[in-house]
Amino acid sequence: MATATAVRHRRGRRDLPVVRQLRQSVGLQRGMLVAGLVLTGVFVLTAIFAPLLAPYSYNQLSDAAGSFGAQQPPSSQHLLGTTVGGYDVLSRVIWGARTALYVVVVAVVLSIFAGVLLGLVSGYFGGWLDRIMVVLADAVYAFPSLLLAIVMAIVISGGQSKMWGGILAAAISITVIYIPQYFRVVRAETVRIKSEAFVESAKVIGAGHWRIMSRHVLRNATRTLPLILTLNASESIATLAGLGFLGFGIEPTAAAEWGFDLNKAIADVSSGIWWTALFPGLAIVLVILGLTLVGESLNDLADPRLRTRRRGGEAPAGVAETAVVPGGTLDAGPGGLAGIEESVDRR
């Protein structure tokens, strides 16, 4: 285990988890990973270059030729038609990627930061604090996440709000749901690692708690995070869309949000208008599909020994449990070893 830590130190940042897994994948698995990466890449690029790609602004109702008109079918002017509010569907789908990306990034960063910190402290120190935290995390974890997100959205923004208010509200609501997942994983790893010999040695040398936690435990406890991260990113897209669908979205004049647009499309569908529902919905599906494919592939590739069992844990719990199994990714037989050797070779 001590050597593993040393290698971990030497690996540096160039050996990103995704790159390493892409190299070791084969056949169907590689196809899934590549497809997922392409979809995710398209999503991120669309979000970044939204102003260049979108023909109109997300809240534009008219141009030089006059008003767009409501519920117009797809035409050369509006490739995907217009919504009931008179916005251009294509533009709102493209701008919606930007909103989604903001929310995912903020939510994932916040929940990793809080979840990892809490898990580390709780697992490292143990005792009554640890026990309370575990019960708390389990209580939040067992609860329907969407309902929790609704409560949080009420607390933060009182429902609807402007762009950044809405983005932060959605992101924080999602954060609260996902903290327990990171907490559980990091705590379990911490509890396992803190009894390892190298942590004992650090104590004997006289290293302080914070130094041990940050240098010795944290670096080893976060190995499985990329897997949870991608799966959670896809779930946070779904939660954001769910919130928007229930009317907790961001106002249409402030930003474009796919879930909100779908909510407005319910009535359209009943009268046979398909373009207002189909395209924002497809955008959600493709983004979640992309992120899920990446997460799934990373999950499958992470540990060949656990491969068949891992795939079973499709519910978030399964993912959270993977890290509890000793031996994680680094020293996990052929894959992990190959990764280490590669990184040494490239130096």
Added chain:
Amino acid sequence: MSTSTTEIAQTDAGPAGAPAAPRRRRGGGGGLGSYLVIRFLLIFPTIFILVTSVFFLMRLTGDPITAALGGRLGPEQLAERVHQAGYDRPILTQYFDYLGSLIRGDFGTTISDRRPVIDVFMTFGAATLELAVYALIVAFLVGIPLGRLAAYHRDKWPDAVFRVFAILCYATPVFFSGLLLKLVFAVQLGWLPVQGRASTGAEIQMESLPNPTGIYLIDAIRTGDGAVVSDVLRHAVLPAIALGLLTAGVFLRLVRTNVIGTLGMGYVEAARSRGVSERRLLRKHAYRPALIPIITVIGLQIALLLGGAVLTETTFEWRGLGFQLTHYLQARDFVAVQGMVVLLAVIVAVTNFVVDVIAALIDPRVRY
């Protein structure tokens, strides 16, 4: 037997040995009773934590009366209403009051239509329960056979197709699949009704029954009218598929994984060496034990189903708890929202307990 026991103990997520084995071991272990007690007692802190968090979080936004009626009443009238309801007292007093009333079974009275939350819950809960049961049936019918097929054709094209299907099920939000189903089967093809739980005529017939249960299928059967039964069933098809597919994806992958896992176990090898056919191995030896973990997963699915039900009900105007919750959210009636969220928390905690008990009865490894 001893070697296989240790093997089973190590594979935490893998399925257990033959279904008959756990029963024999239960007498020796003896831990079931204490496990049940501990597991039962754990319900209370879970509910307590959720109730407390929801209470304080909702109060952070201010009092519910101002939230609901803020724009409509003058400041003096508002202050009087707030005082009447006791929302100007110290927050801790309100909190203990609230806990007390919860224990008495009082979950508050809605502000917008002045109904006890528990009544709202009882009235609309039947609809949500009905939807959830239909969805679970769809999930079982789709997920389990397809998962078995995928495992049987492991790493060949049917496996790939079913796995992509499972991921698609998971990736599609229920409201989007709901809208698509509606568009195709209700609007374009006109095969099924667009929304609602039954047509008006059927609803009137069912409401005239003495003590309607609120579960439409039961009520429809009680009317004895075949047209009403088929009307109720036709309304249920699309919502059940929309919500059921979400869980079907999870079941498919779980069954596939577990069947592959059991196919590699020692007792299957043993049967194979005795000359049992591959087909029989799959059907009898590998398949049944692979279903056990599904019971554990159903516990987690209940939370997912309830969240999904909120969205499905809004999509199909299925008048259940989720539909009602959205309605109260839009009316900014936070007493109702808080009451319903707390009641749902209780239901989730209790169902999780029941599922854990069933899992412990079937599978001894679950016990502490």
